[in-house]
Amino acid sequence: MTGSLALFVGVFTPIVSAPIVGSLNYFQNGRGDGVIILLLAVVGLIASMVKAYKLLLLSGIASLALLLFTFFNLQYAISQIQSQFEKDLAGSPFRxxxxxxxxxxxxxxxxxxxxFGAVLLIVAGVARPKT
Known part of the structure; x- marks a missing residue:
């Protein structure tokens, strides 16, 4: 349940800050992948309440996969922008x-x-109580 709550809250926390635009969150007013993370958080919450551990594990893995995909794409985009910037403004006084x-x-x-939330969902799905 804590993992789902962390995912739910985390979607609205700042994930990147940039000049002029300020801080951006994962939700981006309903346009980002944060909507999918919110749905996975709700699925994880319901799965934990009904003790559906496989579904809990699946929602954790899907959340972590999407987060990692977005994180690495963001890092790649920043790197590409920096490379393009160096080419475009070579010799410029505004560089x-x-x-x-x-x-x-x-x-x-x-x-x-x-x-943290995605990992908690995975741990909860793997560490199910012995029956």
């Missing part, structure tokens, strides 16, 4: 300002909450 802006794009603490 220094752009570098400062790019360095200020940061991964935020919401990722830890989201991953």
């Amino acid at each position: 220094g300002l752009g570098e400062i802006a790019l360095r200020s794009v940061q991964i935020q603490w919401g990722w830890a909450v989201l991953h």
Whole structure:
């Protein structure tokens, strides 16, 4: 149940911050993959209440897979933007300002909450009580 709650809350926590736009969360006003994570959190909550451990494990694995996919895609996108930036602004007098802006794009603490929730769902699904 705690894993589902962490996932649910984590969707609304900041996952990345960037200049001008500020902090972004996983939900992105219903347009992001956060909607899928919310659904998986609800599935995990229901599965824990009815003791459907396989479903609990499945929702945890699906959540973690989606989170990792998004995290690595985000890292790749940041890397691509930095590479393109270096090519486009080579020799420009504004390059220094752009570098400062790019360095200020940061991964935020919401990722830890989201991953914690997904891992808890997996652990709960694996560590089912002996009957």
